[in-house]
Amino acid sequence: MFELKEFKKKKISIIHLLKISLWYLINNLVIFSFLPSSKIRIFFLKIFGAKIGSNVIIHPYTNIKYPWNLKIGNNCWIGARVWIDNISSVEIGNNCCISQDVYFCTGNHDFKKKEFDLISEQITINDNCWIGAKSILSPGINLESGSIIKINTLVKKN
Secondary structure (H helix, E strand, O other), rough: OOOHHOOOOOOOHHOOOOOOOHHHHHHHHHOOOOOOHHHHHHHHHHHHOOEOOOOOOOOOOOOOOOOOEEEOOOOOOOOOOOOOOOOEEEEEEOOOOOOOOEEEEEEEEEOOOOOOOOEEOOEOOOOOOOOOOEEEOOOOOEEEEOEEEOOEEEEOOO
């Protein structure tokens, strides 16, 4: 059983801390905002290392933890209030629709260990997928091309 006092947070460099802090400011002021422009969101995401294809629409109130761990293909829609909690890489293929309020969770904790170690795994959404609104994608998911996830689904296995 875990004991939270035993958890050891990973140390990061001052430069990385500054990068994260600056990103959190931009994310809260621009990405996770009412601004209607996908182009502005994509501009800042790319500055911070996201790889984003052409003809991508990112709706207002999207929350992206670390843009340097994000890759989005061509012709994709990212719906309002999508939360990409990407401590590990999230890759979204071409021609994908991520509906509103979808949550990408790349991390979890090992509750069996006293130290409550952080565990993270990549999430991959291959080409031509549709993720229905309010769905949750668990760490390590690799959706096959052409997959359709119904509304409010918890995806735990491929």
